[in-house]
Amino acid sequence: KNEVEQSPQNLTAQEGEFITINCSYSVGISALHWLQQHPGGGIVSLFMLSSGKKKHGRLIATINIQEKHSSLHITASHPRDSAVYICAVGSNTGNQFYFGTGTSLTVIP
């Protein structure tokens, strides 16, 4: 059983499209993290949130604690957004950190 589920697994979009990646989790959490991993392995933390909504440039992350669901939106997608996006949660019991399997995004010019 996966504590964190992401969808879709793969996503191809045309440049300029609005993109949504979804994350559902089954454990109680302290915080939810959205990470970006480019080819070659480097990981960057995009957002950490425990409630509501955060925005950074063209990226928006939302979380619904009651529904145990989060979404990552990319507005006006660009080829440089092509990467794997990973949802991770820090549980509030057992001090564990769980990861989704990632969403591979390809943005075509």
Place this chain on the structure above:
Amino acid sequence: KAGVTQTPRYLIKTRGQQVTLSCSPISGHRSVSWYQQTPGQGLQFLFEYFSETQRNKGNFPGRFSGRQFSNSRSEMNVSTLELGDSALYLCASSLARGRTDTQYFGPGTRLTVL
């Protein structure tokens, strides 16, 4: 500020050997977390150190261990290497505990076990 550094970047070992990986966090960060990434299992949490103490541990056998020094630098050790230990090992540092703080990841150490 310099980012998180990991050494070595690449490592090749044979089964049965042991390996030590090093992670230097961003200056001032007190938490260092370690993760394993494989194509089959994805990212998995190994353990977190905060103020020289292991604060939590993922579901890995005792062959995986670590420590943190007074300057927050951390090492991870894997003994009696198995083929399945081949992976990218990432460390991340944060000011506060990693579950509730933004983590800054290093470039990783790619370990190949032959």
